[in-house]
Amino acid sequence: xxxxxxxxxxxxxxxxxxxxxxxxxxxxxxxxxxxxxxxxxxxxxxxxxxxxxxxxxxxxxxxxxxxxxxxxxxxxxxxxxxxxxxxxxxxxxxxxxxxxxxxxxxxxxxxxxxxxxxxxxxxxxxxxxxxxxxxxxxxxxxxxxxxxxxxxxxxxxxxxxxxxxxxxxxxxxxxxxxxxxxxxxxxxxxxxxxxxxxxxxxxxxxxxxxxxxxxxxxxxxxxxxxxxxxxxxxxxxxxxxxxxxxxxxxxxxxxxxxxxxxxxxxxxxxxxxxxxxxxxxxxxxxxxxxxxxxxxxxxxxxxxxxxxxxxxxxxxxxxxxxxxxxxxxxxxxxxxxxxxxxxxxxxxxxxxxxxxxxxxxxxxxxxxxxxxxxxxxxxxx
Amino acid sequence: xxxxxxxxxxxxxxxxxxxxxxxxxxxxxxxxxxxxxxxxxxxxxxxxxxxxxxxxxxxxxxxxxxxxxxxxxxxxxxxxxxxxxxxxxxxxxxxxxxxxxxxxxxxxxxxxxxxxxxxxxxxxxxxxxxxxxxxxxxxxxxxxxxxxxxxxxxxxxxxxxxxxxxxxxxxxxxxxxxxxxxxxxxxxxxxxxxxxxxxxxxxxxxxxxxxxxxxxxxxxxxxxxxxxxxx
Numbered sequence: 001x002x003x004x005x006x007x008x009x010x011x012x013x014x015x016x017x018x019x020x021x022x023x024x025x026x027x028x029x030x031x032x033x034x035x036x037x038x039x040x041x042x043x044x045x046x047x048x049x050x051x052x053x054x055x056x057x058x059x060x061x062x063x064x065x066x067x068x069x070x071x072x073x074x075x076x077x078x079x080x081x082x083x084x085x086x087x088x089x090x091x092x093x094x095x096x097x098x099x100x101x102x103x104x105x106x107x108x109x110x111x112x113x114x115x116x117x118x119x120x121x122x123x124x125x126x127x128x129x130x131x132x133x134x135x136x137x138x139x140x141x142x143x144x145x146x147x148x149x150x151x152x153x154x155x156x157x158x159x160x161x162x163x164x165x166x167x168x169x170x171x172x173x174x175x176x177x178x179x180x181x182x183x184x185x186x187x188x189x190x191x192x193x194x195x196x197x198x199x200x201x202x203x204x205x206x207x208x209x210x211x212x213x214x215x216x217x218x219x220x221x222x223x224x225x226x227x228x229x230x231x232x233x234x235x236x237x238x239x240x241x242x243x244x245x246x247x248x249x250x251x252x253x254x255x256x257x258x259x260x261x262x263x264x265x266x267x268x269x270x271x272x273x274x275x276x277x278x279x280x281x282x283x284x285x286x287x288x289x290x291x292x293x294x295x296x297x298x299x300x301x302x303x304x305x306x307x308x309x310x311x312x313x314x315x316x317x318x319x320x321x322x323x324x325x326x327x328x329x330x331x332x333x334x335x336x337x338x339x340x341x342x343x344x345x346x347x348x349x350x351x352x353x354x355x356x357x358x359x360x361x362x363x364x365x366x367x368x369x370x371x372x373x374x375x376x377x378x379x380x381x
Numbered sequence: 382x383x384x385x386x387x388x389x390x391x392x393x394x395x396x397x398x399x400x401x402x403x404x405x406x407x408x409x410x411x412x413x414x415x416x417x418x419x420x421x422x423x424x425x426x427x428x429x430x431x432x433x434x435x436x437x438x439x440x441x442x443x444x445x446x447x448x449x450x451x452x453x454x455x456x457x458x459x460x461x462x463x464x465x466x467x468x469x470x471x472x473x474x475x476x477x478x479x480x481x482x483x484x485x486x487x488x489x490x491x492x493x494x495x496x497x498x499x500x501x502x503x504x505x506x507x508x509x510x511x512x513x514x515x516x517x518x519x520x521x522x523x524x525x526x527x528x529x530x531x532x533x534x535x536x537x538x539x540x541x542x543x544x545x546x547x548x549x550x551x552x553x554x555x556x557x558x559x560x561x562x563x564x565x566x567x568x569x570x571x572x573x574x575x576x577x578x579x580x581x582x583x584x585x586x587x588x589x590x591x592x593x594x595x596x597x598x599x600x601x602x603x604x605x606x607x608x609x610x611x612x
Contacts, residue, residue, distance in 0.1 A: 002493050002499070002502075003493060005482065005486050006479075006482065006486070006490070006493070009479065009481035009482050009486070010481065012481065013480075013481050287477060288477070288479055288480075291471075291473075291477045291479075292490070293438075293462065294436070294438050294465065294471050295465065295466065295471065295490055295491045295494075295538070296462050296463065296465045296466020296467070296491060296494050297462065297466075297494065298458070298459045298462040298463070299458055299459070299462070300459070301462075301494075374433075374438040374439070375433050375438055375439045378438075378473070378477070
């Protein structure tokens with residue numbers, strides 16, 4: 001601790017340069033924190049749900065429709081507790097950039113399958129009774145200012161029987177999901193209404209969601225469902241929820257590799273920046289370091305002073321960057337791409353990277369400081 | 382009286398480009414405890430080299446350098462650093478204070494290498510600053526001090542760990558006559574009242590007059606001011 005004033009003074013010797021270096025590192029760690037947070041969240045996505053929910057989709061492609069008649073056959077398979085169909089209606093509200101997804105389903109069964117989605121019972125009853133009704137996610141309600149009683153127009157590429165693509169839904173309720181706010185960006189509507197009103201692909205669904213009694217039996221039940229439709233025109237593939245969602249994420253590309261590549265490039269550049277700062281800082285202080293050695297500071301102590309200085313610079317900046325990332329991270333949840341809090345392991349990895357960065361950038365100037373000859377340094381040679 | 386500095390048949394050379402420059406040649410010197418010795422001589426005569434050998438920041442090519450009872454040529458780099466911290470105080474021509482530290486923290490530097498507590502260090506620093514009449518400027522940085530004041534702080538830094546010997550390289554070389562006089566008064570006082578051995582390199586005959594013994598170095602050989610070869 002007694003060396004702190006000396007190290008701190010060295011760090012702030014050139015205030016402007018230190019501030020700019022600090023800011024560069026802070027920004028790099030903000031980027032690191034958010035990207036790693038998103039990657040960590042994506043890799044863990046759906047894990048909280050366990051395997052009691054299965055997704056049944058077409059073996060050919062997830063967007064290939066399946067006959068809605070499969071529902072009854074799936075429901076009869078032993079171990080299946082509940083099944084709901086989903087037909088997705090992708091559209092936009094007022095302008096193309098306001099994308100919304102309507103999940104046409106049996107609302108009662110759907111909310112039974114997702115007990116974490118909270119909706120007042122009277123609103124659910126109202127949806128069951130109202131053919132064109134819809135229960136909207138809390139985030140959509142906040143985003144567009146929708147409330148119960150509003151009639152919302154959705155423009156979709158799905159053609160209706162009347163030749164238009166404009167769908168209307170009457171808001172009868174709002175559901176929330178405190179654990180997974182990103183799941184409240186949907187509209188739940190009646191399957192019968194959507195299926196009867198659309199011109200194409202009637203009697204089909206995109207997927208079935210299956211609730212099973214015993215998660216331990218997920219594999220045999222999945223196999224039994226797929227066996228039921230084997231060798232038919234519409235074969236199925238059944239996965240647990242986590243597998244299904246991660247499969248969808250994988251379609252975006254290898255997020256983890258992409259994130260690591262971006263972060264790696266940023267830190268590689270940062271290594272030169274901090275290395276340059278420390279090298280300049282030591283070069284400017286050669287006479288001062290020589291004086292320290294003259295008054296009795298051993299070579300190893302001078303090495304440590306430079307290394308601690310670079311570590312302090314990197315760790316302080318990394319901490320600030322990670323704290324900023326943690327503060328900004330909930331905003332990514334609002335956008336629906338990540339969780340609500342930065343995973344603690346991102347902090348740990350970030351700080352370890354900061355220390356490694358400090359050592360890698362501080363070691364060459366520290367060695368130079370350690371090796372300098374007092375007499376030559378004092379004489380300016 | 383006992384010899385604090387004993388140099389025996391010292392030789393030192395430098396290589397400048399392709400040239401080998403013999404700086405010191407079979408030089409002998411003894412400095413008694415409490416002596417105030419002035420080293421004079423033309424530029425390039427080896428004064429600073431001799432001072433550096435005594436201060437343990439340079440090594441002789443041959444011969445024995447015994448200072449404060451220690452044969453410096455036998456010490457490795459780490460032991461030599463420890464020895465310097467315990468026995469030597471340096472005063473440089475251009476003060477060489479840390480520009481980012483206050484006078485207080487500059488003076489405290491040598492004490493950071495000791496086991497003294499914070500309060501003990503504070504007591505010693507205050508005493509050293511008081512000795513050089515700089516207590517009022519303890520919080521000032523070097524850039525806020527005049528040359529003479531900076532040199533006072535440098536002397537306080539050199540004295541704060543109670544060294545056996547003070548080595549001063551042109552301590553008044555960058556100061557005007559008045560300031561130089563004050564610094565020399567201070568060094569005289571240190572020599573007289575603290576009994577600290579001082580070896581000072583200077584070009585200034587008036588500064589050398591303050592010393593108890595004057596030595597003249599020329600072409601690597603040492604002469605007394607009046608009696609010819611010193612040894």
